[in-house]
Amino acid sequence: MQSKKIRVLIAKPGLDGHDRGAKVVAQGLRDAGMEVIYLGLRLTPEQIAEAAIQEDADVVGLSCLSGAHLTLFPRTIKLVKEKTDKDILFIGGGIIPERDVARLKEAGVDQTFGPGTPLPEISKFIVAKAGSKK
Amino acid sequence: MKESQERKVDFRTTVDGPVIKKMYTPEDLAGVVLDTSLAGEYPFTRHIRSNGFRGRLWTMRLYSGFATVEETNKRYKYLYQQGNTGFSVAFHLPTQEGYDSDHPLARGEVGKCGVAVDSLQDMEELWDGIPLAEASTSMTINATAPIILAMYVAAAEKQGIDKSKLRGTVQNDVLKEYIARNTYIFGPEPSMRLITDLCSYCAQYMPEWNSISISGYHMREAGATAIQEVAFTLANGIAYVKAMIEKGMAVDSFAPRFSFFFASYTNVLEEVAKFRAARRVWAKIMKDRFNAKNPNSMMLRYHVQTDGFTLTEQQPLNNIIRVTLQALAAVLGGCQSLHTNSFDEALALPSEEAVQVALRTQQIIAHESGVADTVDPVGGSYFVEWLTNHIEQGVLDYIKKVDDMGGALVAINRGYIQKEIMRSSYDYQKAVDSGEQVMVGVNKFTSDEKSSMKLLEIDESVEKRQVEKLKKLKRDRDNSKTKQALAEVRRVAKSQENIMPVLIDAVKTYATVGEISDALRDVFGEYREPTII
Numbered sequence: 189m190q191s192k193k194i195r196v197l198i199a200k201p202g203l204d205g206h207d208r209g210a211k212v213v214a215q216g217l218r219d220a221g222m223e224v225i226y227l228g229l230r231l232t233p234e235q236i237a238e239a240a241i242q243e244d245a246d247v248v249g250l251s252c253l254s255g256a257h258l259t260l261f262p263r264t265i266k267l268v269k270e271k272t273d274k275d276i277l278f279i280g281g282g283i284i285p286e287r288d289v290a291r292l293k294e295a296g297v298d299q300t301f302g303p304g305t306p307l308p309e310i311s312k313f314i315v316a317k318a319g320s321k322k
Numbered sequence: 323m324k325e326s327q328e329r330k331v332d333f334r335t336t337v338d339g340p341v342i343k344k345m346y347t348p349e350d351l352a353g354v355v356l357d358t359s360l361a362g363e364y365p366f367t368r369h370i371r372s373n374g375f376r377g378r379l380w381t382m383r384l385y386s387g388f389a390t391v392e393e394t395n396k397r398y399k400y401l402y403q404q405g406n407t408g409f410s411v412a413f414h415l416p417t418q419e420g421y422d423s424d425h426p427l428a429r430g431e432v433g434k435c436g437v438a439v440d441s442l443q444d445m446e447e448l449w450d451g452i453p454l455a456e457a458s459t460s461m462t463i464n465a466t467a468p469i470i471l472a473m474y475v476a477a478a479e480k481q482g483i484d485k486s487k488l489r490g491t492v493q494n495d496v497l498k499e500y501i502a503r504n505t506y507i508f509g510p511e512p513s514m515r516l517i518t519d520l521c522s523y524c525a526q527y528m529p530e531w532n533s534i535s536i537s538g539y540h541m542r543e544a545g546a547t548a549i550q551e552v553a554f555t556l557a558n559g560i561a562y563v564k565a566m567i568e569k570g571m572a573v574d575s576f577a578p579r580f581s582f583f584f585a586s587y588t589n590v591l592e593e594v595a596k597f598r599a600a601r602r603v604w605a606k607i608m609k610d611r612f613n614a615k616n617p618n619s620m621m622l623r624y625h626v627q628t629d630g631f632t633l634t635e636q637q638p639l640n641n642i643i644r645v646t647l648q649a650l651a652a653v654l655g656g657c658q659s660l661h662t663n664s665f666d667e668a669l670a671l672p673s674e675e676a677v678q679v680a681l682r683t684q685q686i687i688a689h690e691s692g693v694a695d696t697v698d699p700v701g702g703s704y705f706v707e708w709l710t711n712h713i714e715q716g717v718l719d720y721i722k723k724v725d726d727m728g729g730a731l732v733a734i735n736r737g738y739i740q741k742e743i744m745r746s747s748y749d750y751q752k753a754v755d756s757g758e759q760v761m762v763g764v765n766k767f768t769s770d771e772k773s774s775m776k777l778l779e780i781d782e783s784v785e786k787r788q789v790e791k792l793k794k795l796k797r798d799r800d801n802s803k804t805k806q807a808l809a810e811v812r813r814v815a816k817s818q819e820n821i822m823p824v825l826i827d828a829v830k831t832y833a834t835v836g837e838i839s840d841a842l843r844d845v846f847g848e849y850r851e852p853t854i855i
Contacts (some may be wrong), residue, residue: 203415203431205504208544208631211744212751213644228851229504230419232427254415255671255780259430284668285777302635304764308754 192273194318197245199236200225201264204254209281209303214250216307233260245276250297252262253282259320262295269296277318279310291319335592337753338547340529340712341690346704349674354711357602361697365605367598367710369656370621373686374697382684383460385627387412387437388671389784390791391448394437398452400674404681408458408659409490410778411448412436413470418505420466420839425787432785435671436462440792440836442829444514445473446480454478459490460535460625460659467494468520469838470657472825475528491532491581497558498537500734501629502544504851507839510731512846516821518565523822525576532581534562535625541739542585545747548596549713552738553720554730555582556604560721561730571823577619585629586648586655593648595709596699597655600624602710603717626652629659633668637763639771641665646683646783653687654700660684661736670777722776737852792834808841815845 198214200207207229214226225243227236240248248268250261255312261280268276280300289300299319301310333342343350347596350639362372371377384406387394398409402662416428422440425434432438439445449457454477463470471492475485496513499506506513517534524533538546546554559580566576584600586593589596604622608614633641640804642665649662662680665674672680688694724733733739753759760766807828814824828838 202429203419203421203427203500203505204435205415205502206543207504208747212545212748215744215748216751230427253435254431255434256430263429283668283670286772287777287779303631304636304761305632306765307751308755 193221193223194246194314195223195225195244196247196249196314197225197227197236197240198249198251199231199239200229200234200251201233201260201278202252202254202256203230204252204256204282205229206253207251210249210251213251213281213307213310217311220307220311220315222311222314233264233267236264237271239275240268243272247277247279247314249279249281251281255283257282257284258288258291261292261297265270265296277314279314281305302314326797331641333587336547337749337759339589339592340709346708348704349710350704351711357707358537364609364617364620366621367602368698368701369706370601370623370658372697374656375653375694376697378545379694380653380657381408382681382688383408383410383625383659384408384466384662384677384681385410385412385462385661386672386677387414388435388778389433389780390438390788391444395448395450395452397674398448400794401677401681402452404678405685406681408460409452410460410661411462413461413463413506414438417470417835418463418466420507420835420843422834422836423792425836430785432788433780438784438788439470439473440788441795441832441834442473442476443791443795443832445470446475447507449477449481453483453801454481455483456486457490458837459488461490461492462736464493464496464499464503464505465513466839467492467515468821468825469835471520472822472829475826476829477569485528487530489530491535492506492520493537493583494534495558495562496539497561497730497734498540498555500849500851501541501554501739503537503540506849508605508842508846509849510735512528512562512842513849514565514731516842517562518569519821520570521562521566521576521579522569523820524579525571528608529579531579532623533579535581535583537583539583539585539627542587543744543749544797546743547746548582548587548592549716550599550742550746551585552596552603552713552719553717554724554743555584556600556607556717557721557724557733557739559604560607560611563608564729567612573608573614574616576614577608577612577614580619581658584624584626586626586652587629588632588644588647588648590651590654591700591706592709592713593651595706595713596656597624597652598698598701598706598710603714604722608642623658625659625661626655626657628652628663630663630667633663634759634761635663635668637769637771638665638669638775640763641668642679642683645680646687649683649687650691650693653693654698656698659711666775666777669773669775671780673776675776697833765767795832795834803831804828804833804837807833807847808837811841813837815842
C-alpha cells in the first residue's frame with residue numbers, strides 16, 4: 189500500500205515544441221493515480237531543476253524530440269543532483285537513437301521510452317522503481 | 323449463403339472517427355444536393371485544375387535542413403540532381419524561435435532539427451550555386467517569418483534576382499503555433515500584425531510568392547482527428563482573411579496567394595475524402611462569406627506531408643509502406659505538393675538513403691501506379707462521396723462553434739481548440755494501448771529484433787563552428803550601421819507602418835535573427851503558454 193501519491197514532474201527542456209507525448213504521458217500517469225505536475229515547454233535545465241526541488245518530485249520526466257537530449261538531459265540531472273540528495277527517478281522520452289541510450293543512462297537517466305511505448309509500461313516502471321525509492 | 327461473423331463490433335476510420343457501414347449505395351447520398359461539379363470548377367471538390375495531374379505533376383518537395391549551411395547546401399544540390407523539383411527548408415529551432423546560436427537556450431539545439439541560420443551570411447551560403455530564379459522554395463518559418471523572408475529577398479538580390487520573380491512559400495502561420503507546434507515568440511495581437519504585414523507586402527511586391535501556408539499538419543500530429551484538422555485550419559484561415567480585410571486589403575488582392583498544409587494518415591479513403599471536403603468548404607467560405615470574385619481566391623491549394631506520428635521505431639522498414647499509403651492518399655486527394663517522410667524518422671533525422679527511398683516513393687506513384695492519369699479517380703464512389711459529405715458536415719459544425727465563440731483567436735485564448743485536440747490524442751493512445759487501434763509491429767505482429775540501420779548523426783562540432791562563425795560576423799560587420807538598423811526596426815514596430823522594408827534593411831547590415839527578434843521583443847513582449855493540461 190502506498191501512503192502517498194508518487195509525485196511526477198514532466199517537462200520539456202530546450203526549444204522543441206512537440207508536446208503530444210509529454211502531455212499524453214502526463215494524463216496517463218495522472219489516470220494511473222500519480223500526482224503529475226506538467227511544467228510545459230521551452231524550459232532551461234536550470235528552471236526544471238528548480239521546479240523539481242520545489243515540487244519535491246519523486247520522478248522527473250524529460251521529453252525532447254529535437255535531438256538535443258544528449259545536452260539537455262544530463263545537464264538537468266546534474267543540476268538536480270547538486271541541489272538534493274533525494275533519490276529521484278529520471279525518465280526520458282522522444283526521438284532517442286539506440287546509440288544514445290547508453291550515454292544517457294551513464295548520465296543518470298534511469299529509463300528512456302521511445303515512440304510507440306504503451307502508457308501502462310511507463311506507469312508500471314515508475315511504480316516498481318519510485319515506489320521502492322520512496 | 324450465411325455471412326461470416328464480423329471481425330469487430332464497430333468499424334471506424336480511427337477511434338474518434340465515424341462508424342463505417344458494410345456497404346454504401348446511392349441511398350447514402352440521398353437527401354443531399356449531389357455535387358456534380360467537374361474538376362477545375364467551383365467548389366473544386368474534385369481538383370483545382372480541370373486536368374488534374376495530366377498536365378503538371380504535384381511538386382515533389384522534400385523538407386530538409388540540418389547542421390550548418392554547408393552541409394545543407396550539399397544535400398539540396400544532391401536532391402536537385404535526384405529530381406526533387408522544389409526546396410523546403412527546415413530551420414533549426416533557435417532560428418525559428420528568434421535566438422542566435424550562441425544563446426543559452428540554443429545549447430544542444432544548434433543544427434539539430436534544421437539548418438542553423440543566424441544572419442544573411444548564412445542565407446547567402448545556403449543557396450550558393452543554386453539559382454534562386456529557378457527555385458521554388460518553401461520555408462517552414464513562422465514567428466520569425468518576416469525576418470527570414472527579408473533574408474531570402476536580400477540573398478536573391480545579391481544573386482541579381484528581383485523579389486518580384488521569386489517563387490515559394492513561407493509558413494507564416496502563428497495561430498497554429500499556439501495550438502500545436504509551439505514555436506511562437508509574441509502574443510496573438512502582434513503576431514497577427516506581423517503576419518498580415520508580410521502578406522500585404524507580398525501582395526504588393528511578390529506576386530509569385532505564397533505569403534502564408536495555413537497549417538493543419540501540426541494539429542493532426544498533436545492528435546487532432548481528420549475533421550478537427552480541417553475545421554481548425556479553416557477557422558484559422560478565416561481569422562487571417564478577416565485580419566487582411568480589416569487592414570484594408572481587397573479579398574482578391576491577397577487570397578489567391580494563401581496556401582494550406584495538411585497531413586496524410588494511413589487510412590487512405592478517409593484522407594482522400596478529407597481533402598475533397600476541405601476544398602469544397604473553403605471555396606464556399608471564400609465565395610459566400612468573403613465575396614471573393616476571383617476563382618483563384620476560392621481554390622484551396624495545399625501541400626501535404628505524410629504523417630510523422632504514425633512512423634514507428636519498431637520494425638522501421640514498415641514505415642516505407644505507411645508512407646506509400648499516405649502519399650497515395652495525398653495524390654488521390656489532389657495535393658499541389660508533397661513531402662514523403664523517411665522510414666528512419668522515428669529514430670533520428672533521416673539518412674541520405676532513407677530520403678532517397680522517400681522521394682522514389684513519390685516517383686513510383688507518379689509514373690508507375692497510374693493514379694495520376696485521370697482526375698479524382700475515386701470520386702463517384704458511394705463511400706467516398708458519403709465520407710466527403712460526412713467530413714464536410716463535421717467541419718462546418720466545428721467552424722460554427724468557433725464562430726459562435728468569436729473566432730479562432732478567442733477559441734485559442736480559451737484553450738478550446740487545444741483541449742479538443744488533447745482529448746482526441748489521449749483517446750487514440752488509449753485505443754492503441756487496448757489494442758483496439760492496431761499499430762503493426764507495436765501492439766500486434768511484434769518482434770524483438772533490434773534494427774541495425776545506419777542513422778544520421780549531427781557532429782558535436784556543429785554548434786562550436788556555428789558560434790565561432792557568428793562571433794566573427796559580429797566582429798567584422800559595420801556595427802554602427804547594425805545598431806541604427808535595429809533602432810529603425812523598433813521604431814517601425816511601434817508604428818503602423820509595414821515592417822518588411824526595415825527588416826530587409828536590417829538583415830543587409832548583417833543584423834542577426836536573435837538581434838532583430840530582441841528588438842521586436844522590446845516592443846511586443848513575449849507570449850507564455852497558458853497551462854491547459
